[in-house]
Amino acid sequence: MFQVSSLRPAKDHFVARLKGVDDRDAAEALTNTDLFVPRTALPPAGDDDTFYQADMIGLSVVDEAGTTLGTVTAMFDFGAGDILEYAPVEGSKTLLVPFTKAAVPVVDLAARRVVVAHVPDAAGEDEAPEGEENDNTRDLD
Secondary structure (H helix, E strand, O other): OOOOEEEEEOOEEEEEEEEOOOOOEEEEEOOOOOOOOOOOHOOOOOOOEOOOOOHHHOEEEEEEEOEEEEEEEEEOOOOOOEEEEEOOOOOOEEEEEOOOOOOOOEEEEOOOEEEEEEOOOOOOOOOOOOOOOOOOOEEEO
């Protein structure tokens, strides 16, 4: 187990200095090592529109009528905004939904579900309804 002595953001990752790793060779041997932090060491997610990715995985995805559509399998950030991926109840192809307030108006961690306002269909239709705003962002930690 390592203890982090300092941490700084870099381009698309973080650079950590670990206690007991005192030279460049020892540090290079750990390049690309995944680091895990106990949940108890994390701060609260914050406001009602900030969520930890780990909390999102496994949530039920339902439409506005309450019909179960699938299960959240991943969250992504490709630079233009967060994306929610879910495995539909029927079919093998996962679907992607922008993680915005307009597309995902409800995230209910206590009920273990998210509500999506617009669902792309299996035929590949992925356009948001006309006039839908996509600037209502949410934050993932």
